[in-house]
Amino acid sequence: MANDHIDITVEPGEVHALLGENGAGKSTLMNQLYGLLQPDEGEILVDGEPKVFRSPRDAIAAGIGMVHQHFMLVPVFTVAENIALGAEEVRGGPLGWLDRRRNKRDVLETSQRYGLPVDPDALVENLPVGAQQRVEIVKALTRDVDLLILDEPTAVLTPQETDELLAVMRSLADTGKSIVFITHKLREVKAIADRITVIRRGRTVVPSNHPAAAPNRTKGSVSPDTPTDELAALMVGRDVSLEVEKTPAEPGREVLKVSGLIVDDDRGVRAVDHVDLVVRSGEVLGIAGVQGNGQTELVEAIMGLREARAGAIELEEKSLTGRTTKQVLRAGVGYVPEDRSLDGVVKDFTVAENLVLDLYDRAPFGNSFALNPKAIAESARERVSQFDIRTPSSQSTVGTLSGGNQQKVVVAREMSRPLKLLIAAQPTRGVDVGSIEFIHNQIIHERDVGTAVLVVSSELDEVVGLADRIAVMYRGRILAIVSPDMPREEIGLLMAGVVTQEAEDTE
Ligand SMILES: Nc1ncnc2c1ncn2[C@@H]1O[C@H](COP(=O)(O)OP(=O)(O)OP(=O)(O)O)[C@@H](O)[C@H]1O
Ligand SMILES: [Mg+2]
Structure with a gap:
């Protein structure tokens, strides 16, 4: 169960931060608001009206836009084509052709209105990740949204790009739009959030009696004035050291x-x-x-x-x-690549298989002819518990894991064999505060040996x-x-x- 009776209310004109450790259920919750998943129980109300979203089309029609945690762009299409996709402007009737000029004009107009520079003619595959992120946001904004969901938009941004995005979010909220903002970086939450909802293991954390509870809070929401270490503790359910020791x-x-x-x-x-x-x-x-x-x-x-x-x-x-x-x-050499989707995991392979991508043809995991599934599964179980990888089982495919847990699979694999050199690029990208502490300690341990x-x-x-x-x-x-x-x-x-x-x- 990824979401267990979650309550969340988002007001017009507010930036509502959604916090929680890796695998807490944040993306799953938002995917239901966007019609990608259907809840088994519970209700979604928009302006007080109950709504059923069978697909993102329904959610878009209700004024909801979403920027996903993992990019959904088509690499070989241009920026303008990607933005048009799903809402193509067509000329010449039902068998008509794509109105490219109008499409491009819409893109430029949205891009200027919100101060998000994009080049409509650039191929997405040639753009740096920060620019791809802007394309995703412009795409969501071209469809008149009242509620914009941003699932970890800053994970791949530089601090300067992040500040620019936070400014865009603020100005959107000031025009009355609502924003749900998911991030693991508490600095950003402190900088922008009007209210915070924390979820842990699929449930809303209600800090009753906790000093973090804001006096005027509505159900399940936490004040942004809560000190950073308290927010961290609410997320992971224990005290976290934010400094590397x-x-x-x-x-x-x-x-x-x-x-x-x-x-x-x-x-x-x-x-x-x-x-x-x-x-x-x-x-x-x-x-x-x-x-x-x-x-x-x-x-x-x-x-x-x-x-x-x-x-x-x-x-x-x-x-x-x-x-x-x-x-x-x-x-x-151990290698944690900066882009886990591209160079770190094979999403269609199981967690166990991904954990031996480096050693699959060596004893005890296999030889040049065959794998030894028993040894692979056994070692996987150990790694999963040692690195706290939240997965239903080591036989689940990596693609079904939450973003941060996919990152932990990469780190677990690369730090489980004897190394002379460890190269860690963005080792904690998309990882929650508790796991950041763990990964940092592992890196220092590696140094100390x-x-x-x-x-x-x-x-x-x-x-x-x-x-x-x-x-x-x-x-x-x-x-x-x-x-x-x-x-x-x-x-x-x-x-x-x-x-x-x-x-x-x-x-
Ligand atoms: N399609 C699926 N099949 C099986 N399990 C799934 C599926 N989608 C999500 N889950 C599980 O649901 C749980 C919640 O995942 P979710 O992606 O919502 O976490 P999250 O809070 O967004 O985490 P992160 O911060 O790492 O992105 C995870 O344990 C995940 O493995
Ligand atoms: Mg997520």
């Missing part, structure tokens, strides 16, 4: 050495520009930077997912250049919390290597490319 690093030998690395992006534009870096055993090197400054390409080059134009990559003095990704993994760790994150807090040294990346270059004790503002300036004279000389 660790002892000073004891760096040893050089494990990863990158020198003079040059890598191009998909468009042939230089993304990584003469990067040198070293990660030692027993330390965490964090890479800070605004997304899109070459971090992705750097990691992909190390992992053999992208060809380097020049330079050397060495793991314990052995060259990784020209190795396949499988060879890199087998050489003792002598693994070299490279962490890439667009969350500065995460980089500062985990890293022993921070490399700031800007336009494909490492601008500086700084201590995590450096004031945030100064790291922020470096991320924006503002460098001291000294750093400039080396450029």
Whole structure:
């Protein structure tokens, strides 16, 4: 049971945050409001009228729009085609043709009205994730909505894009629209929410007697003035440490050495520009930077997912250049990719199968001829409990798991074999506060047993919390290597490319 007698009321003109740990039932609840799933019991009222939504078409007709947690765009279509999809303007009767000019005009008009820049002619597959997210939002807004549901829209956005989106949400609410906003980032909740509903294991959490209970709250809602640590505790049902706890690093030998690395992006534009870096055993090197400054390409080059134009990559003095990704993994590298859907899981495989994607042809899981389902299932059960993966069973397909639980499958797999180097890109994307604490502790544990760790994150807090040294990346270059004790503002300036004279000389 994903939703167990949930009550939620959303008023006109409010931003209503929906919080809850991974698998709590947030997306399931919203999918019912959008007609993608039908409730077994209970009622949905719009303006006081009971409604039955058999499909999203019914929900759209009732003024409800939704931006999904995982993108629903067609990659080979243009932005305008994607936005038209499902509500095509047709000329020339029932056998007519798509009115592309009108379609494009509608897109531009919505985009300007809400200050969400999109290029109608761009192919979606060529857009960075932040831009794809804007397309999803523009798509929802072209259909006159009164209630807009945003399911983790900021998970893939940079802090600046997030701030822009929060401003758009505020201005929409000010015009009387209602917004349901799902996020795991409590900073965003504090910044924007008028009210909060917390759900846990399918039920609304009512903080009776709890100091978090707002005096004038309606049923099941919590005031945004609630302190962050109390919100976190309400979500996961226990106290959560929001700070990473660790002892000073004891760096040893050089494990990863990158020198003079040059890598191009998909468009042939230089993304990584003469990067040198070293990660030692027993330390965490964090890479800070605004997304899109070459971090992705750097990691992909190390992992053999992208060809380097020049330079050397060495793991314990052995060259990784020209190795396949499988060879890199087998050489003792763990890899948590930034995009779990693309590079982290096979959604149609079971949880158990996904947990052995790295070792399926090795004893005890199998050999070159066959798998050993018993060993695979047994190990899966252990991982599922150790990493608290919320799944009906280890035989469920990964695609049915909640977003954060899919992420935990990737982390569990990559951190379950002996490693020399761990590369974790956005390791806690879409993960709830409780699991963030757990994953951070695992990363520090990996460091403490002598693994070299490279962490890439667009969350500065995460980089500062985990890293022993921070490399700031800007336009494909490492601008500086700084201590995590450096004031945030100064790291922020470096991320924006503002460098001291000294750093400039080396450029
Ligand atoms: N189609 C399905 N088949 C089986 N189980 C499902 C299906 N859809 C959802 N579930 C289960 O329902 C529960 C709630 O999932 P849901 O996606 O609503 O969580 P969530 O609160 O959105 O979590 P997250 O923060 O990780 O996105 C999960 O345990 C999930 O595995
Ligand atoms: Mg969800």
